Every structure is written in C-alpha cells, then in structure tokens.
Amino acid sequence: MPSNESVSQSRILQFHNCYLLFGHNLIKEDLWVREGKILNPRKLFWDEKGYADVKINCNGMILSPGLIDVQINGGLGYDFSSEHEKLEKGLSEIAKYLLTHGITSFCPTVISSEKLFYPKILPKIKKTKGGKEGAGILGIHAEGPFINVQKRGAHLADHIISAGFPGGFQDALDVYTKDGFENIVICTLAPELENASTVVKEMTQRNIRVSVGHSMANLSQAEEAVKHGATFITHLFNAMLPFHHRDPGIVGLLTSDQIPKGQQIYYGIIADGIHTNPAALRIAHRAHPKGLVLISDAIAAMGLPVGQHHLSDQLIEVCSVDDNPDVPYKATIAGTQTLCGSVGVLDACVRHFKEASGCSKVKL
C-alpha cells in the first residue's frame, strides 16, 4: 500500500463539494491545501503521486478566504481601550470567537485614551500569525486621539488632542511611544489638525496606513492628506461632515479627481443594518465599489447574549430583532434608545451588505 507520507510529512486536505471564486466566477471545484498553502492538485497527482489525507465535505458552501476586520474595539465583554489588566486574555478569547465567524485576522482598535494609558496598552497588543487557536492580529488600529473634538462620537472629549501636531511627528511618537508604534498598522486622524500632512507622510513612510476620520475636514483638506499618503477613510458617513454638494467633505474622496495616479482610496463602512442606512451603503458602493471595506466597529458587547450587561460602569442592553429573538442586533444604553456601538460580527455585516446593496456574491 503506497503511503502518502512518501510525498509529504504534513497532511494534505481536500475540500470538496464547495464553490470557489476563480476568474471572477464561482465555480464548483475542489481545493487542496498543504501546510496552509493551496496546492496545484494536478502537480500533486501526476508528479508527486500524492493525494488527500483528509477529505472535507463543504456541503455546497462557498469556500472563501478568511474575513479581515480592520476596526473592532472589543467583544465578549472586553474593551481593548480600557482594561489593560485583562487585555491579553480578552484578545485571545476574541481571536478565538472571531475565527468561529470566519474572521481570520483583525486589527484591535484602540480609541482615544488617556495619555498615560497608551504605554500600558499598545505594547501588549502584539502582532500574531493566527492559527486554529484564533484569528491573527495584524496590528493595532489607533483611532485617535488626534481627532476633531466636534466629531468625537463615543470618544471622550478629555482624551482628544485637538491641538494636532505642533511639534510634528514627535507629538505622535510622544503619545503612542516607540514600543507602541511598532504594533500600530492603521492610524485614524483628522487631517484638518495642525501639521497633519507632515505626520501623514511620516507615518506612511513607516508603513502605517493613515485613515482620515472623526473629522470636520472639507474635501480639499482630505485630498491633501491623501496626497501625503493617506489611503483609508474611517467608518464612512459616521463622525464626519455630512455630504454637501458645494463641499462634499471626506465623503467626496470617493469620487475625487485629485487622488494621485496609482493610488487607491479605501473606506471602512459599518454594514450592521443600523449604523449606516442601506441607501447610504448603496450610494457609497455605486460611487466607488473597489474601495469598499466592510468593518464591524464592534464594541465590548459583541458576542454577548441578548440581555443586559455591565460594561465599563454602564448598563447596556443587547437587543434582538423581533423575528430572531436569540440573535444580537443592536446595543443601547439600558432603558434608552441611545445606540452605544455595533454588536454585529463581520460575517453578519457581509450578509447584510449583500442584501442591502443588491450586489452579487461574486462582485461587491
């Protein structure tokens, strides 16, 4: 009996009865994987004389690459921006939870925090590769504190540095610290703040993706940031000036003709069914489909069951939709109708977006 170990030390998996995206079409085709890499099955068969050790029946589902959530503030009761004692435990539990929803990597998002807090949190959120124990951490998304206090959303005014960067890039370094900086991959800032352009440029040179958001910027200020290297918009429509036809603000970047050649602008959008109206989702999608990035922007209540929960000195209520009493849908401050952040997991956002935008399974 020929042994398969003659061709490989590690197991070869064959996913079958599944659909794969190939050449802009969903085709029914099997997928072979060895050591996390996709194999050319013909080479395996004809040259290596190898075959699958394990066949996995996908029951006719789509086999897609893992989802990436570039903006997630916490979950399962943990908040990345407040509880540094339980941070590591929270990160690993959330990583595991995300994996069960098809999210294979994420950017833990740290919102505007007290200056003393940054050196305690940022160095602890290390990049991880991810594996069966949980989704990988791509790096931190530092959202603030260099944002506009008038568009602070849920960020505390006391933590926001409205003065911007009078001392240039050093100001950013002072807040995030050198150790902390190493773990940051995305930084959300308001481009209208003093010296923002210089800082955008410096960060871009250090391979940090700069995202514009929580901002009162007009279009030309936003374009200036893009010219200096910014490539992303933080939760489009939320915490920015509303679209105005004489100055469309940051939203105008979607159709701007000032984007440097070869550069592409992407935008995060919360498609949890609550934070962005379906019509607004469609406007963004139709204006600039290639730049669309679904994000959850989920808070600590994500992954908690329907009901009331104590989260950072607040009693919040996770509610469901009527026809699905067990599925968390939105979070409000208990006893009120005030939304306190998203509890939609990214896979639910994908489903909602597909429904709301009317896009095909293949093409967003």
Add this chain to the structure above:
Amino acid sequence: MRLVILDSYCDASTWAAKYVRNRILSFNPGPEKYFTLGLPTGSTPLGMYKKLIEFYKGGDLSFKYVKTFNMDEYVGLPRDHAESYHTYMWDNFFKHIDIIPENVNLLDGNADDLVAECDSFEDRIAAAGGIELFIGGIGPDGHIAFNEPGSSLVSKTRVKTLAQDTIEANARFFNGDISKVPTMALTVGVKTVMDAREVMIIITGAHKAFALYKAIEEGVSHMWTVSAFQQHPKTIFIADEDATLELRVKTVKYFKGLMHVHNKLVEPLESTQEKKKQKMN
C-alpha cells in the same frame, strides 16, 4: 460476443457503469490483488465516468485497489493543456475518486524517448498481470484508441502519426487552428486491447451506427480496427438505439431478446457499503 442495446445514451452509460462496478466488486480487489482497468477518453464514456463517480460517492465502490491504464495521449501537448488526456482524466474521473496516483498509468506524450515510454507501458501492463477489463469507445470510422483505419491488428503500444481526417476533426478543440493540433500520439495497439481478459466497447449515437455495423456484422478488417474484437473470447458492446440504425432488424431483435439475460449482469451486487455493514455486525 455480446451486444447490449439500451434506449438512450444515458441508459447505456448507466448500464456500462453498473457493469464495471459489478466486475470490480465481484473481483474483490485488495492489497494483494489489484483490479486492472483499461480506460478511454472522448465524449462517449463521459456518462459512464459520471455514474462511476456517483457509485464511489455513494460508498458503493472504491478504486483504492484498482490500477488503470489509459489508451492514448497526444505527443508534445503540455500535460495540463485543456485538450490533453491527462486533463480529461483528471477533470472527469480521477480527481473525484479515491484512486491512488501511483496506480494510474497514462502515456507520457512529452517523454524524451517516446519509444521507450511505449515499451515501458506494455511492461507495466504485464507487471500488473495484464488487464482485467479494457473499456473503449470508437470513432465513426471504427478506430479504437488511435488505431486508425489500416492499423495492424497485432499492434502493441507505439507512436502513431495521426490521419489527416483526425487532425482536421480535432482542430475544433484548438480554436480551429489546425497548426496547433498535435500530429502524433502514443496509443495502445489493437493487440494490447485484445490481450485484456475482457473488452467492453461503448458505441452511442447515429453517427457511429455504420461503425457498429462494421464492427459486428461484417468480417474482421484492419480498415475497421474495432472489428478485431469479434475474435476476442469475451467482448461486450454497449450501444444505444441510435447506434443500431445500420444493423439488420434480425441482429437487433436477437440481441434485444437476450436483454433479460444481460440485465442480470448489472443487478446490484453486494455493494462495498453492505460488505462494510456485514463486517461491523
């Protein structure tokens, strides 16, 4: 010689697949005793392959202890080219079943030494103990594998230059560009197939009717190479109604009268699954 006539292509394919299934199951192959199977390509056997895959997926049949030998392959065509027989076999059969790649034998049309490749193919068949069941399809001109009209009936596996007709007919698979069509192929010989312990030929469609007539109602002729199997002690032709159009009514009636006998051959045997169940009890 047996001729089994079914109503449609679909029925013929199912019948052929059941026959193959039963032959493998009753052979009871195992690590010490492999079932050796000769395989064709082309549009005719597609339906049979589909059914065999269904049997495998349903747990009724395993190819773990089956060795396969394919009839032919083009010379100089990249292995993964859409029209290569490697691609055909991979896409339509091998990737769906549990065959062990080591047990698959397919002529390498890109071998440095084509003659040596052909000789070694015959050696591999011999080493496997000969072929238990060779399945073939035929062309409208009655050729089996690339043994085109005029081929020797005692030929073995060898390099063949394709007939101009075949090259022209194949151009449709190469965007109509005749310059891209391979002009040579490696093919088993008529004798290679004759040496199998049993031969099964599937013939379907009205365009093959004349070939079927030549195959069974006329004498043995090297101009209709498939006719050679009249002299094989164990040959079974599987045809659909359309393919019998050129046969005499008498011939068709005779063989149809035998269908109740033939159908016994494809009645469900103890399937692999049932055997497993028995073991567990």
